[in-house]
Amino acid sequence: MTSLEQRIRQTLAEMADDTPVSAAPSLDPLRTLQSRVDEPVRHNGRIMTLAVSVLLLAAGLVAIVVVRSRDESGPADPIRGLEIEPDVVTPGEWVTMTADTVWRWEAFLDRVDGGQRERIWMLYPASETFLTPQPPVDLREQPNPALQVSRAIDPLSTFQIPAGVEPGQYQICRYAITAGHELCADLTVRPANG
Amino acid sequence: MEDRSVGRAVTGDVARPPTFDAFFAARYATTVRLARLLSGSTASAEDLAQDAFVRVQVHFDEVRDPVSYLRATTVNVCRSWHRSREREQDRFRRHGVSDVASPAVVIDEVGASMMRLPFRQRAVLVLRYWADLSEAEIADALRCRPGTVKSLHHRALETLRKETQP
Numbered sequence: 167m168t169s170l171e172q173r174i175r176q177t178l179a180e181m182a183d184d185t186p187v188s189a190a191p192s193l194d195p196l197r198t199l200q201s202r203v204d205e206p207v208r209h210n211g212r213i214m215t216l217a218v219s220v221l222l223l224a225a226g227l228v229a230i231v232v233v234r235s236r237d238e239s240g241p242a243d244p245i246r247g248l249e250i251e252p253d254v255v256t257p258g259e260w261v262t263m264t265a266d267t268v269w270r271w272e273a274f275l276d277r278v279d280g281g282q283r284e285r286i287w288m289l290y291p292a293s294e295t296f297l298t299p300q301p302p303v304d305l306r307e308q309p310n311p312a313l314q315v316s317r318a319i320d321p322l323s324t325f326q327i328p329a330g331v332e333p334g335q336y337q338i339c340r341y342a343i344t345a346g347h348e349l350c351a352d353l354t355v356r357p358a359n360g
Numbered sequence: 361m362e363d364r365s366v367g368r369a370v371t372g373d374v375a376r377p378p379t380f381d382a383f384f385a386a387r388y389a390t391t392v393r394l395a396r397l398l399s400g401s402t403a404s405a406e407d408l409a410q411d412a413f414v415r416v417q418v419h420f421d422e423v424r425d426p427v428s429y430l431r432a433t434t435v436n437v438c439r440s441w442h443r444s445r446e447r448e449q450d451r452f453r454r455h456g457v458s459d460v461a462s463p464a465v466v467i468d469e470v471g472a473s474m475m476r477l478p479f480r481q482r483a484v485l486v487l488r489y490w491a492d493l494s495e496a497e498i499a500d501a502l503r504c505r506p507g508t509v510k511s512l513h514h515r516a517l518e519t520l521r522k523e524t525q526p
Contacts, residue, residue: 170521171489177470178490184394185405190388193381193417338411 214304217327248351250338256358262324263351273325276337276350289325289338333357382419384413387427393433397486398438400475412437427438431491432501435483443478474516481516484509 250263263273275287325338332355339350377383391412396405412434416426423429474482480502487498499506 170524172515173468173524174520175475175489177468177474178397181397181471182490185393185396185402187389188406190385191410193384221519230454232436335406 168193183257189260223279239316247349248338248340250351250353253352254354254356255327257327258329258358260324260326261338261353263340273340274341275327275331275353278335278337278352285339287331295342327353327355361515366441376426382416383426383430384417386404386480388413389428391430394431394434394486395438398451398479398483404441409434412518428497428500431487432503435487435501436503439479439483453517467521470520473520474521477516480504481512481519484512485516488513508515 169189219272220278248263250261252259253262273289274285275289277284335356336353337350338353339348341347344350377386386408391409392405395408395412396402399405399408412430415437416430417431419429420426465509474485477485483502487493487501493501495506495509498509502509512518
């Protein structure tokens with residue numbers, strides 16, 4: 167083994183040892199989700215998988231063309247499927263969301279105006295500034311302990327709508343691991359004194 | 361170094377974990393570390409590892425070697441994350457935000473160079489020098505031919521040699 171290879175081995179070992187690992191989380195939320203899957207669906211899964219694969223292949227080709235054509239005008243419409251409570255808030259209020267899925271920890275606030283979508287805020291990890299239109303952007307990979315947001319494999323979490331958000335129509339969006347795409351919910355932000 | 365003592369069912373030298381719970385508990389920390397080395401992100405490593413376990417859990421009773429399956433799944437999950445992160449960076453750049461990703465925490469110059477390698481080259485180094493896998497096992501994890509692994513390994517070492525040696 168060359169000296170470079172030894173350095174690679176040593177560096178990787180140090181980086182791995184340096185990785186913080188919390189206790190393995192509970193698997194209960196995952197089981198709760200899976201128990202909702204009907205048994206017949208599981209048994210017929212292989213045939214369904216083949217059929218769905220063919221359909222997805224065709225749909226994928228169409229989607230590639232559509233996504234490419236939309237790429238210049240903005241992100242494609244996400245899929246609704248997230249439940250939030252309440253769905254009408256004033257800036258600074260808290261929103262609790264649930265979904266039958268397992269999601270990543272990021273959550274975004276998108277402004278929806280006249281068919282246009284603009285991603286303006288990362289709700290979690292907490293961001294001090296708007297994503298757009300101006301930098302600087304602070305997307306530190308630091309969980310905000312005040313939010314107590316659950317990590318993946320947890321279907322429930324709560325976010326505070328930032329105080330600087332202007333009244334209007336918004337969507338909260340999260341990437342759902344088990345769905346493979348973003349799920350969104352409509353949100354109306356009213357003036358604080360309205 | 362990766363803990364390879366659990367669940368090598370394919371060779372039969374160690375018993376397969378009887379339940380997914382036991383497998384999850386035994387492999388969780390190792391998988392988080394693998395995800396961190398592949399992604400370069402400490403913050404996302406646990407999410408990526410959990411993502412991999414969610415996928416493995418569905419097929420746990422069917423696969424002969426859950427450890428290899430988990431490893432390949434973790435590589436896949438990290439590769440997808442890497443791609444989506446690149447697309448996200450492109451979107452942010454279009455909005456005039458230059459760099460919103462938190463920099464990877466690296467140990468030294470070699471670590472920094474490894475984080476700049478293309479995903480598959482980095483994965484080969486991680487699986488070869490941290491997980492101590494053979495060429496065939498790496499090929500299995502990356503879903504490619506052993507010859508491709510050899511080529512990726514060679515190119516990765518060449519790049520690191522140029523970047524780290526005067």
